[in-house]
Amino acid sequence: MSPIHPVVAEVTDRLLERSSPSRTAYLSRVRAASDQGPARGQLGCANIAHGFAAAEPDEKVALRGRTKPNLAIVTSFNDMLSAHQPYGDYPPVLKQATARAGGIAQVAGGVPAMCDGITQGRDGMQLSLYSRDVIAMSTAIALSHDMFDGALMLGVCDKIVPGMLIGALSFGHLPTVFVPAGPMASGLPNSEKARVRQLHAEGKVGRDELLEAEAASYHSRGTCTFYGTANSNQLLMEVLGLHLPGSSFVNPGTPLREALTRAAAARAVGITRQGGQPTPIGELVDEKAIVNACVALLASGGSTNHTMHLVAIARAAGVALTWQDLSDLSAVVPSLCRIYPNGSADVNHFHAAGGIGFLVRTLLQHGLMHEDVRTIMGPGLSHYTREPVLRDGELTWQDGTEVSLDLDVLRPADDPFSADGGLKVLTGPLGTGVIKVSAVKPEHRVVSAPALVFDDQDDFLVAFSEGRLDGRDLVAVIRYQGPAANGMPELHKLTPSLGVLQDRGQRVAIVTDGRMSGASGKVPAAIHVTPEAALGGPLAKVRDGDVITVDAERGVLTIDAPDLHGRAGTGRALDGAEWTGTGRELFAAFRATVGAADTGASVFGSHGVPLTEVPLVQV
Incomplete structure (x- = not known):
């Protein structure tokens, strides 16, 4: 493994220095909350009775005691959206796996999950970015009952994962595992879908042919297979050490997917205080982890939406990330992936070529990522160079491939598609x-x-x-x-x-x-x-x-x-009849208070990061 690249080191050092006051204040709050012990132990009898009134008899007994950790399940399930439809089956599976691991789990709440693909070009799209902060608040409400010792976050798509993570970081003392649902199987090639879309724009094909192409592309449950914000989310959660290694792009409805879901619950139990390996999420998402996420986004050609989401996520953890940091990293981080729209392959092809495991391995080998970070798997990002496999029905991890299995899709850092980021x-x-x-x-x-x-x-x-x-x-x-x-x-x-x-x-x-x-x-x-x-x-x-x-x-x-x-x-004018309908009138307060794009486009302000201490890109 090479020494850390000097530019990556320089960006990290200035991020550490710039973030010192806000990160220190954030960690102080996290550690103060952790010192209070299992939250439900602080509840009065009437409070906790409300908390387990609907539980099964054995769960009531466990929740009365103070030895078993209780996990909050926060879910984005709905059965209209393909990416979130699989989550309907998850709570019973997660509860059973949690019980086998020595814990308890309760569905603590749900968050909204809207689809930019459906609302594209419609008035509803004007609620999309705001939904991230609504999701963060919904996550906080779900966790606010002080019943929980850890959390499982069920989310995939565009604003859902960033919102859940921002909400989870406001409860930074809780160990938290993000549980993916996986992409749908490959359908109509993305290049063909794009061709038909363009022909329709020219008036050369009709709506029926366009709809047929779209339906052949988006055809089953699971995440859309192009490399947009949803799949960028999955890659970033893995690189941040919040997913199980290799779990992001395993298709729904497969034995490996179910095994990983069960293992996520068991791991969440293990990293609680009662589980013996306390790993609060607020301690994991630090300056080095944020730099790793930026590098992965750039190397993979990920979503432009994350120039806002990563800034907002970082600030939720007291880290003062700027676009200048991203710009400087982009100058030295090579482009290693060709996934649609940056190429013809989809995320299933990327995963088969070596996927996140190979990407992390080659970036670590060339000093472009920090290995010395904490993850839900323990110390070290090298956990995420491994891949899950089933052997005789049992889940285990093995070393991932050391070479790309398709150089047209995924390349090593010393033989990139281009020398700088996307x-x-x-x-x-x-x-x-x-x-x-x-x-x-x-x-x-x-x-x-x-x-x-x-x-x-x-x-x-x-x-x-x-x-x-x-x-x-x-x-x-x-x-x-x-x-x-x-x-x-x-x-x-x-x-x-x-x-x-x-x-x-x-x-x-x-x-x-x-x-x-x-x-x-x-x-x-x-x-x-x-x-x-x-x-x-x-x-x-x-x-x-x-x-x-x-x-x-x-x-x-x-x-x-x-x-x-x-x-x-x-x-x-920013108000009036133009901004009513489709629920938009309910978001007037958001329009009046939302921050600028380069500060995360959030209604939460700077999360304790003084704006005067965050230099903007100079014009």
Whole structure:
């Protein structure tokens, strides 16, 4: 194993220094809570009687005592969403496995789980980002009864896992294991799905053919198989040491999946105080673990949404992560994966090629990750180079592959697809944003063209359908899409139309204070631009015809408009009838208080991290 890379070391050292006051305060709270002992021992008789009134007789006896650990099950189960449908069967399995391991488990609560895929381009998408913080609060409510000595988190998709983790970190004294459900089996190849989508955008195929392609791709229970936010979540939970090793991408309904689910419950019992290996989650998610997560995200070409989620997660643990940290790491972390939309393979192919175990192994070997971290498996990230197997029906772990089994999908760090990571930070007079370049061909990574400005994604789509975008180079500015404007909906619906223009030979890019989703594709997209237009950011002053340059090679976002800062912004009302319907009127308080994208886009503020001590990327 090589010494830690100097840039990784430098980023870690400054993160430790910057986070020292807030991390110290956070750990003080965690340790004070841990010192109180088993929580239910502090409850009065009436309190605890309410807590076990519905339990089975033997569970009541156990809950009256103070020797067996009680695990909270927090679940995102619903049977509409394929990724979360498997969780309907989990509680009885987890309870049985917990009992066999010497503990007790209760379903403590549920969290909402919405799907960006369903709400794409719809008003409901304006609730998506906010749902992360609702999920964090829901998790906290589930854990607030002081009945629990540990927790099992059942969540997979976009905002659910980050929200659950933020909520769990507010109970950082509790040992917590995240339990994945796995991806669906491979269906229609992602490249074919993308082809049909683009043909539909051009009007060359009808809705029936498009629906058939989509249904063949998203066809069964389990997570969608492309490498978007949901599967980035799974990789990050494993690298943070909160999953069992090798458990992220095992398909639902298989013997190995069930064995891993049972083992997760047993491990959660083992890492409680009563289990003898107390491992509070707040102690695990530290500065080095956060750096490891950033490196894994960059090396794998993961979701752009995590430029916000990782910042928010880190702050929940008192760690002051910034986009500058991500940018500096991206310069030295190689791109090692080609998973759709960054390639043609899906996560099942990635897993078969060596998966997370090989990725962690090669990054450790080349000094790009910290091995000396704590995990639910014990000290050391090397636990996560191993893979689970069933031998005679018994679950065990063996050394994972030392070589990639498919170099078209997964490469070692000394033979990467490219020398730097798949995410970059852009800065300039329009503000600070991020761009995912792993799916963008080199010849498309620098675009300089006149701006066409839209205040709504539907206006862009109308312009495309009417042919007003044909035959011209352009940078589409889609503004008033930030967290404070309308909840920062994904604008992924624009991708097929932009792809059509690019394939026709036009030079195109998009600049927005909104999101383009974890599946951002082949068109260069400067996203999450902050400060956002609704709060007076420079995007509010851009006019049609201003020449904008999106340069992913140099990391700059510029505009040829010397009078930009002297212009009056266009302005746009943030309240009124436009923000009602589909539940949006219930989230006015979120729009009024949400933070900027580069500070995590959270309504929780800075989690004790002083904003004055968190340097922004310099323009």
